Each structure stands twice: as structure tokens, then as C-alpha cells.
Amino acid sequence: MGPISALIVDDERYAREELAYLLGKFPSVQVFGEAESGEAAILKALQIQPDVVFLDVEMPKMNGIEVAKTLTELKKVPLFIFATAYPQFAVEAFRINAIDYLLKPYDERQLKQTVERIEKTLYPAKSVESTEKLGKLAIETGGDIDYILPQDILYIYRDDKVTKIITQTGDYDVRTTLKELESRLEPFSFFRIHKGYLVNLKYVSRLTPWFNGAYQLELDGVDQKLSVSRNYVKDLRQRLEL
Structure with missing residues (x-):
């Protein structure tokens, strides 16, 4: 299984260079080509048959939406990721089966989630295998070490200098930072909804x-309702919804 081949389409050279640089941080993705216009993008896509196309929405003559509609006629239809400074374009983007969109200027955290979505779409068996890791979270309480199943954790939050882990069977106070716990729980279904909160997506029932x-x-x-920062709402909904 080789790298995911990507084509970057943007009429601004610096935008193409920035995205190529950021994608270079992900070993699973390799930029095979760039195009500065819609017409050039179609020709390039025919040549390299990319797995995914990163498309700028606002381009002269032929915009990103029009390019994507044309590329859906190919025998091998690539995945589409739209890039835009205007969130209102997202609705039309998803009408043509875009799997994600990126807001400019690019955010590395958002791009990481986009790459993960690409990987899960292209290699679903591999993603299922990676998320079914065994293991328990070790919690030191006094001189003892308790082992918690990640799927039993409801949510985690930071309270002053203590991190509180709320599970189905009890609560735990630990000194481990929220950032470290987020890293250790990355293979599981946890998501940061606020700078001080991690939730287990399996237990989410409603967003208001x-x-x-x-x-x-x-x-x-x-019983308690948890606050979701507006900076995390879009990514949270994409993680939750089919």
C-alpha cells in the first residue's frame, strides 16, 4: 500500500506552497502535482489519477465546485477536499460528496483531522483495526494503580491542577495533564470539545x-450539560454524523 496521492489546486502560488508544506508532515500523503487553474487541474488529474484533490473554491473562469463536478465523470473519481475562506461554500461542497473542507488560513489541527478522514475513507479496514486496540488506562490513586477501560470513560476535564476522569462506575482525580490523556486515548473515540474537556463520542446524545x-x-x-466551544463545533459534527 503506497502513499495517498494528492493534487493541490489553487490559483494562488503561496497557498499551494503552504498546503504542500503542511501535507509534507503526514507520511501517508504525497503531493503528486499542483495546478493553478480549473482547466489545468482537469488535465493534471487525467495524468496522475490522484486519490484526493485539494480544491480552492474561489478561482477565476472555472471554480473548484465546477472542477469537482467535471472530475466526477472520471473512471477513477478522487476524493474532494475544498479549501475556502468562506464557510457558506461548504453546503454546496458536500452536495457533490466532498468528504471535508478546510478553512483558510489553514489550521494544522484541522488538517490532521482531514488526513485522518481521508485515510479512513480509502483504507476502512486499516482504520477499524487501528481503533480496536486493546489496553487499559492506568490511573495511580495513592499507592495503587487502577486500570480503566477507555470505553467506560464518559468524559474528562481539568479542574485547577487536577484532572477528573468521569466513568460509568466512578470518578478519578489524577495529576496527568489533559493533553497527555488526549494523546494516550487517541486510538479511541475521544474528542476535545473545549480547552478543558474531553468527551467520549460514544455517549453523545444531543447537541443544542x-x-x-x-x-x-x-x-x-x-445530567450536566457540557459546553462545546464554537471552534470545535464543525469538527465535532463531522466526527459524529454519518
Whole structure:
């Protein structure tokens, strides 16, 4: 299984260079070509048959949406990732089966999630295998070490200098940072909804609009509603929804 071949399409050279540089940080992706216009993108796609095309939406003459519609006629239809400074273009993008869109200027955290989505789409068997890792989270309480199944954790939050782990059977106070726990739980279905909160997506039951673009989240078996920062809402919905 070779690298995921990518084509970058943007009429701005610096935007192409920035995205190529950021994608270079992911070993699973290799940029096979670039194009500065819609017409050039179609010719390049015919030549290299890319697995995924990163498309700028706003381009003169032939925009990214039009390019994608043309490329859907190919025998090998690539995945489409749209790049735009305007979120309103996302609705039309998903009508033609784009698997994600990136907001400019590019955010490395968002790009990482996009690459993961590409990998899961192209190699579903591999992604299932990687998420079914065995192992338990070791929690030191006093002189003892408790072992917790990640799937039993409802959510985790930071309270002053203590991190609180809320599970189906009890709560734990640990000194481990939220960032470290997020890293250790990465193979499982956890998502940061706020700078101080991690939730297990398996227990999410409802999202309710709040104010200033933020949401409130409800978990099965939890009375408290948790705040979802507006910066995380889009990625959270993409992780949750089919």
C-alpha cells in the first residue's frame, strides 16, 4: 500500500506552497502535482489519477465546485477536499460528496483531522483495526494503580491542577495533564470539545445551540450539560454524523 496521492489546486502560488508544506508532515500523503487553474487541474488529474484533490473554491473562469463536478465523470473519481475562506461554500461542497473542507488560513489541527478522514475513507479496514486496540488506562490513586477501560470513560476535564476522569462506575482525580490523556486515548473515540474537556463520542446524545456559535452537549447517563466551544463545533459534527 503506497502513499495517498494528492493534487493541490489553487490559483494562488503561496497557498499551494503552504498546503504542500503542511501535507509534507503526514507520511501517508504525497503531493503528486499542483495546478493553478480549473482547466489545468482537469488535465493534471487525467495524468496522475490522484486519490484526493485539494480544491480552492474561489478561482477565476472555472471554480473548484465546477472542477469537482467535471472530475466526477472520471473512471477513477478522487476524493474532494475544498479549501475556502468562506464557510457558506461548504453546503454546496458536500452536495457533490466532498468528504471535508478546510478553512483558510489553514489550521494544522484541522488538517490532521482531514488526513485522518481521508485515510479512513480509502483504507476502512486499516482504520477499524487501528481503533480496536486493546489496553487499559492506568490511573495511580495513592499507592495503587487502577486500570480503566477507555470505553467506560464518559468524559474528562481539568479542574485547577487536577484532572477528573468521569466513568460509568466512578470518578478519578489524577495529576496527568489533559493533553497527555488526549494523546494516550487517541486510538479511541475521544474528542476535545473545549480547552478543558474531553468527551467520549460514544455517549453523545444531543447537541443544542447556545450562544455566539457555541453549543451545549448532552451525554447518556450524565445530567450536566457540557459546553462545546464554537471552534470545535464543525469538527465535532463531522466526527459524529454519518
